[in-house]
Amino acid sequence: MLHSALINVMVKAARRAGRSLKRDLGEVEHLQVSLKGPANFVTAADKRAEEMLYTDLSKARPGYGFIGEEGGSREGADKSHTWIVDPLDGTTNFLHGIPQFAISIGLQREGVIIAGLIYNPANDELYIAERGKGAFLNDQRIRVAGRRQMESSVVACGMPHIGRGDLELSRAEMTAIQAKVAGLRRFGAASLDMAFVAAGRLDGYWERNLQPWDMAAGQIIIREAGGVVSGIAGDDDCLKTGTVVCGNEYVHGELVKMLKPLGG
Numbered sequence: 001m002l003h004s005a006l007i008n009v010m011v012k013a014a015r016r017a018g019r020s021l022k023r024d025l026g027e028v029e030h031l032q033v034s035l036k037g038p039a040n041f042v043t044a045a046d047k048r049a050e051e052m053l054y055t056d057l058s059k060a061r062p063g064y065g066f067i068g069e070e071g072g073s074r075e076g077a078d079k080s081h082t083w084i085v086d087p088l089d090g091t092t093n094f095l096h097g098i099p100q101f102a103i104s105i106g107l108q109r110e111g112v113i114i115a116g117l118i119y120n121p122a123n124d125e126l127y128i129a130e131r132g133k134g135a136f137l138n139d140q141r142i143r144v145a146g147r148r149q150m151e152s153s154v155v156a157c158g159m160p161h162i163g164r165g166d167l168e169l170s171r172a173e174m175t176a177i178q179a180k181v182a183g184l185r186r187f188g189a190a191s192l193d194m195a196f197v198a199a200g201r202l203d204g205y206w207e208r209n210l211q212p213w214d215m216a217a218g219q220i221i222i223r224e225a226g227g228v229v230s231g232i233a234g235d236d237d238c239l240k241t242g243t244v245v246c247g248n249e250y251v252h253g254e255l256v257k258m259l260k261p262l263g264g
Contacts, residue, residue: 001139006107007128010117013056014103017049017087018121021094021103024048025122028097043088043095046070049103050087057083057105064107069213082108084216090189099123104191106216113239116217118195127195127217129224135198144227144248145200153251154183156193158207165209169263173206176258190244194218197246198225204247204255206232212239218246228252232259 003011024045050070058066063078068085076082083105088094090101099122107115118127127142129135135142147153155177160167178184185202187193190210196202198221215238219229228249231241234256238244245255 001136003128004130004133006115007117007130009057009060010105010107010115011119011126011128013053013060014105014117014119014126016056017052017103018119020052021045021049021088021101022121025094025097025099028095043091045094046088046091050085053083053085053087053103053105057085067213069211080110084108084113084213086191086211086213089191089214093188098188100187100189100192102189102191102195104213104217106213106220108216113216113220116220118191118217118221120192125195127198127221129198129217129221131220131224133224135221135224137195137199142199142225144197144222144225145203145251146248147203148248148250150180150251150254151182153181153203153247154185155181155247155251155255156185156187156196156202156205158190158209159186160209169208172262173259176262177255180254180258190214191218194222194229194244194246197227198222200225202247204245204251206243206245206255206259208232208243210238210242210244215239215244222246230256232256232263234260 050068063076065076065082066074086104094101103119105117114131116129160170193205222229229246231238232243
């Protein structure tokens with residue numbers, strides 16, 4: 001399949017960093033690990049992958065700004081374009097040898113995400129989307145699921161852990177939704193949860209306490225797959241609020257109805 005020059009740049013950078021992560025996954029017990037916060041680890045692999053991505057993306061598109069989870073914001077001469085990158089989403093999974101982690105790259109132009117890539121090196125699944133051009137998984141067009149009954153839907157969520165999140169609110173949310181759906185899942189990598197919604201594997205997903213790099217790529221991939229993405233208020237920007245709800249139009253609307261009264 002032919003891709004645009006922009007997507008080719010993103011794919012090449014992601015695959016190079018992905019090869020490094022896959023090698024490190026095989027040596028996970030030997031990784032250098034430093035403590036960034038309670039139960040929130042950052043690895044040498046994480047930092048190395050981000051530097052690879054920064055180097056490759058900056059070489060291909062000189063002057064673009066860069067926001068990464070590890071290195072923070074790096075301004076470029078071109079103020080209208082910014083890469084928003086998570087070099088290793090699902091760090092805890094990675095550290096435990098669980099192959100559910102991803103590289104996430106979004107490109108923002110004048111405040112709007114125009115391209116996104118999510119890549120899991122462990123199984124070589126590559127999700128891409130460019131504004132107005134559809135969403136793809138390994139070059140096959142993807143669409144959100146078409147279910148219109150919550151009782152037959154499978155929905156993913158985030159869960160608080162030590163040092164992060166509101167446990168009581170999470171319990172209230174899960175109680176409200178568990179009673180209405182066929183299944184609830186927690187996979188541990190926000191970008192891949194969003195990719196699974198885009199591919200129709202999950203019917204919906206919600207989470208709080210996220211960062212822009214968790215959602216930038218997933219946001220455009222879901223929208224280009226025909227889905228709806230917002231914050232928990234239902235009409236807000238998830239990149240600004242740090243909360244996300246997504247699914248097809250019906251599932252998104254039903255999740256918002258259940259979640260919003262509990263706290264937007």
